Amino acid sequence: ALLVTLGCLGCVGCLAYPAGAAGVPVAPDPVGVWPLDPTPVVVRRFDPPSAVWGPGHRGVDLAGVVGQVVHTALAGRVTFASELAGRGVVVVDHGSTRTTYEPVAATVRVGDVVARGQPIGHLELAGSHCPPRACLHWGWKRGATYLDPLRLVGGGPIVLLPLWWEAPSPP
Numbered sequence: 398a399l400l401v402t403l404g405c406l407g408c409v410g411c412l413a414y415p416a417g418a419a420g421v422p423v424a425p426d427p428v429g430v431w432p433l434d435p436t437p438v439v440v441r442r443f444d445p446p447s448a449v450w451g452p453g454h455r456g457v458d459l460a461g462v463v464g465q466v467v468h469t470a471l472a473g474r475v476t477f478a479s480e481l482a483g484r485g486v487v488v489v490d491h492g493s494t495r496t497t498y499e500p501v502a503a504t505v506r507v508g509d510v511v512a513r514g515q516p517i518g519h520l521e522l523a524g525s526h527c528p529p530r531a532c533l534h535w536g537w538k539r540g541a542t543y544l545d546p547l548r549l550v551g552g553g554p555i556v557l558l559p560l561w562w563e564a565p566s567p568p
Contacts, residue, residue, distance in 0.1 A: 426548045426549060427471055427491070427494075427549060428549070429470035429471045429496075429513065429546075429549030429550055430468060430470055430513055430514045430549075430550065431459075431468075431470070431550055432459065432467050432468050432469070432470055432498060432533060432535055433459050433461050433465060433466075433467065433468070433520070433533055434466070434468065437459035437460050437461060437533070438459070438460040439457055439458070439459060439460075439547070439552075440458040440459065440460050440526075440527055440532050441454055441457065441458040441526065441527075442454070442457055442545075442547070443455075443456060443457050443543075443545040443546070443547065445543050445545075446543075449541070453543075455536055455543040456497065456534050456535050456536030456537070456543070456546060457534075457535050457536075457545070457546055457547055458526045458527055458532045458533070458534055458535075459532055459533045459535055460527070460530065460531075460532050461520045461531050461532055461533050462520065462531060463520060463521065463522045463531045464519050464520065465519065465520040465531070466516045466518075466519060466520075467487070467498050467501050467516065467517055467518045467519060467520055467533060468514050468515060468516055468517065469487075469489045469496065469498075469511045469512075469513065469514065469515055469517050470489075470496050470513070470535070470537075470546065470549050470550070471489070471491045471494075471496060471513050471549065472491070472510075472511060472512050472513045473489040473490050473491040473492070473495070473496075473510075473511060474489070474490050474508065474509070474510050474511070475487065475488070475489055475490075475503075475505045475506065475507055475508065475509045475510075475511060475517070476488050476489070476490045476495065476507060477507065478503035478505050478506055478507055478509075478517075478518075479503070481499075482524075483523065483524055484499050484500035484521065484523055484524020485499065485500050485501045485502050485503060485518065485521055485523075485524070486498070486499045486500075486501065487499070487501050487503050487505065487517050487518055489511060489517070493539060494537060494538060494539045494544070495537075495538055496535065496536065496537050496538075496546065496549075497534075497535070497536035497537075497538070498517065498518070498533060498534075498535060498536075499524060499533070499534050500520070500521040500522070500523055500524035500525055500533075500534075501517065501518035501519065501520060501521060501533070502518050502519045502521050503517065503518040504516060504517060504518045504519070505517045505518065520533055537549065
């Protein structure tokens with residue numbers, strides 16, 4: 398009975414944290430909020446590069462309006478809030494990951510602690526990925542690995558979990 402109970406608990410644990418391709422448990426994605434309100438149109442989706450130096454789109458572009466308030470998707474600490482390569486950039490560290498927002502005129506400073514959904518700046522046109530329109534380039538990274546930020550708002554990949562089923566009824 399003890400072995401059966403431990404086996405059942407192990408199965409439940411596998412459902413709570415599904416295994417990745419290498420069999421390593423995958424933690425569930427944090428629940429974030431959209432950085433623009435109302436929910437924006439996704440102009441360009443995430444397209445990770447096949448190699449670190451390769452082509453791709455390392456985030457998503459969200460349609461916006463110049464001057465629109467930009468919010469942080471998750472709570473964290475601001476680690477960068479300045480101009481970089483001719484456009485305003487804000488980076489928020491969330492512990493094991495960080496989110497990036499550009500082009501943004503920051504209203505926060507390095508070291509500020511921000512709550513999920515807190516305003517961090519205003520959308521700018523200079524440096525937009527969608528000229529002549531304004532759009533927010535929103536990125537998410539874990540270490541050097543780019544992640545799809547849409548996963549923070551429920552738009553990530555579909556994950557198949559084991560199917561619970563009942564034994565067939567006797568004839």
